[in-house]
Amino acid sequence: MFKFGNIYVIAAVAVIGGALFGFDISSMSAIISTQPYLCQFNQRGFDANGRCLGPTEDVQGGITAAMPGGSWLGALVSGVVSDKFGRKRSIQIGAIVWIIGSVIVCAAINIPMLAIGRIINGFSVGICSAQVPVYISEISPPSKRGRLIGFQQWAITWGILIMFFICYGSSFLQGEAAFRLPWGLQAIPAVLLFVGLCVLPESPRWLAKKDRWDEATSFLALIHGKGDTNSPWVHRELEEIREVVEFERANADVSYYELFTSRMINRTTIGVFTQIWSQLTGMNVMMYYITYVFTMAGLSDGSSNGVLLPSGIQFVINVMMTVPALLWMDRWGRRPTLLVGAFFMCLWLCLNAGMFAVYGRPPAEGEFTSKAESMAVSGTPAKVIIASTYLFVASFAPTWGPVSWTYPPELFPLRLRGKAVALCTSSNWAFNFALAYFVPPAFANITWRVYVLFATFCAAMFLHVYFMFPETANKPLEEIEEMFDDTKPGAIKYIGTPAWKTKNTRSLALRQERNEMLSSSEKVGDAVHKESVA
Template sequence: MATDPASATPLGDVQITYGRSGFGGLLKEPYLLFLASFASIGGFLFGYDQGVISGVLVTKDFVCIPLPNPDPLNTTLECIGSNTPKAKQFPLLANDDTLQGWVVSVLTLGALFGALVNGPISDRISRRWSILLANIVFLVGSIIQASAFSIPQIFIGRAIAGLSVGQLSMVVPLYISELSPPAMRGSLVAFQQFGITFGIVTAFWLDFGTQFIGGTGDGQSPAAWRFPLAFQTVPSLILSIGTFFLPYSPRWLIMKDREEEARASLARIRRVPESDYRIRLEMLEIQASAIFDKETTAAMYPGTTSPVSLLWKRYGSLFTIRHLNRRLFIACFLQFMQQFTGINAIIYYAPQIFLKIGLSGTTVSLLATGVVGIINLLSTIPAILFIDRWGRRKVLLAGAIGMGVCQLIVATIYAVYQDRLASNPGAGWACAVFIWLYIANFAWSIGCVNWIIPSEIFPPGVRSQAVGVAIGTNWLTNFIVALITPRLLNTIKFGTFYLFFAFCGLLFIWVFFWVPETKGIRIEEMDKLFGGNTGADDVKRMSEIQEQLRISEAIAEANKVQDASAAHIETS
């Protein structure tokens, strides 16, 4: 059964609080709200580049319109307008489903690599500058895509952009988590998912609008697909410039022994003076955790001085140390389950799914896809407002039930009507409604929680590496789902939705029995949930560090301040 979060008590008897959770707490912390929103432009780029390609691939100027070929032995591809100035740019993509699938999927492979390599990068150059580096990479990939005149250019541009998307998907939630106080951490990290959904819906509707540039026929302008690909450089440039004004993560600064900068950064983020007892206590707690990590690493790997060797050993510790591999399993399995509840199968292949259930027409399919994006966006808002009140476990459990019910109903309707959906529009639209309800349940539950938990549960020495592995798992599973979904829809048909329903049930069981609640627990206290720091040597080492930092004196002073404040409130 999951550990009771109440067992994870605050440092001493002192509560380090800067505000309450929920909507009211966010409004009272406008600077933190701004930082989370601005950093989540990285999420917007992720969602936009993921979503834009589906509309580009059906743009008539992008692909070929094949001429009718009465000779079945003639396999030469000829296109309408192929000998005119309006020739299509990529005729091979018109009739090659495998090639189209790889154009979609190459982004996820680049993102997998980007997420894995960005852990060491963000430790080396900081969370802040790794965001800038990722944006530079993204700009290169976007320019190559928008200016492409050959299929290899499209693939190269998508792969480079994917590398950046993977970097951003790893570092943005990590950065926001390290800036956030416990009472607001879930809500602020959930802005990553809001940015992703906003990017997806923007891409869908921009694709829809630009398809009319030059008309929707053979005379369509190249701007119909080049502009959506070029547009993503605008938010990337905004985030690149803004990176110079973002604060460093205080936790990263402590890792680099830059204590004075860390204190100033923390006070700036918390909007209180550096002399405030909460700043002193939080700094001491972060310092104690960082010192403990360094001393434990030195004891575990004596004589290891090479940064590369130490890095590999830290990666290894994620799989060999019991409390770390438990955390890693939770973080990675959560990413796996997120994908296998069916979300990106629907995001990538929504038009095909709506055709399968009997709806028809290009505009109807695009509008259906656009509705998916809007629901995904709007349904993320409740998680931002309330996840720090509801808790991660309750949200995951409720979301699993909601998603499972929707997948079960869609599968059953599909099974009953199968090829007769086109002649039973009521059943087809019922499927559409429950697909939309599934999207809503996904968005406010696992869609947000899967970014929050990995970014908050790991100790400082392996945090960036562990988050990189977890998000890399997300991209690997994303790639697998994108690759197998068309085959599933064509072979087992309605069984595809029964499969997703089964994974929703598995998600509920797993969360109920094995996932602890992390709501309101400071990052430095996660060992009390997952173990670690419990052996005799660890306890002795932490006790010595606390004595060295004179933490007991700081706690006593903080208690005096709190008692005086309480007495003042009673007398006034």
């Protein structure tokens, strides 16, 4: 069967799995403030104006958190599924699960049914979000790996944007169609993902681990050698993969336990905290509950969908500001990108906390429909809050957004990569679950101090990255292994080097790739010349 070998086509199809997560985020954030949704799942009765009050704050937090709860389980399971069936097949399994969950969510008639559907959707997102970066990292050349894995985050932002405006358009419909239409349409990307993966190659590294060397060689040639199995690049990659596979088989069994041994605990901690910190930036406040924030800042015009269009601007910013990371993340390196992002997010969170603390007031009786909308700000301070919220998103989008997906797959050896990234991603979803449940009651009870809490986390992650996170940009995956494992040949040049002294080797990686491509071209030219002479 014909397979696409263009690396950008492969990445573009695979990251549709990320778009599923984006669809879920905005399908909830855009709908929770609309009257059709509040009336369908109404627990609190009606206000003085006859408006439905919807679920309680705790129940709404639980509904929102059902998806990341399922994602946590899906991410953990994905390592086993990926190692057994392959990177590509595991993503296809995730696509099928998403379709099932979307049907249940679309048909939900009560809160338990809605929560179950979202748990199933989350299980799918957990699988895809863990294994798409693994799949892409194992087929990407070092100088493009950050950009290609970063497409995962860009796909998430596009999913958020597209679904948000589908929800915005649907908000003008009458009755249940206002939320059932978006929830039904979100199954379409999963269909495209499943079909598109049918014409993509499997990860050559996974094939090699399963002793399917002919297929591994063929797919490496297809992806990196334009079909030429004699390409020096293909030959070098194959030899490095063979050496790693043989070494790993001779020295260790594969299990989750190994991730916590003395040889692995350092990189496991770094990978897990990369995902944890990405959640503790506070981005969930800006995504799941942005309508709450902007309602408190006075952007609602009194209608159930009045705050949606201003909220949608931040999703446009999210999409646009991810592009610089796709273009230059491999040039910037992982460490500087994370450090700059943590600094500026801390700044904007502190500014929001100050505005709410100094100028905020308790809302008037009946002013807002949710207790989570516990503060009201108007005038210039409200404009500052809106602007700093947009700037926060603009700081997250090119930094922690894409790098949090790019960095963990680079840290681990082949035999553990599927399970390790599954563990790291499951920590992302565990904290996503906690925060999705935490934010509505937190706004209701500690008000502006929510921003102080997240600002403190951003300061802590800045210090953690600076002292503990080594640079991995532009290094082959097998070379990154040497940074942590002193049993590897040549590893002594990395062992003992502080994280803040590790360097981005972009120029060396580009030069090496260019030389090998030129060598391959010369080899083909010589063959053609000899044939013509003969």
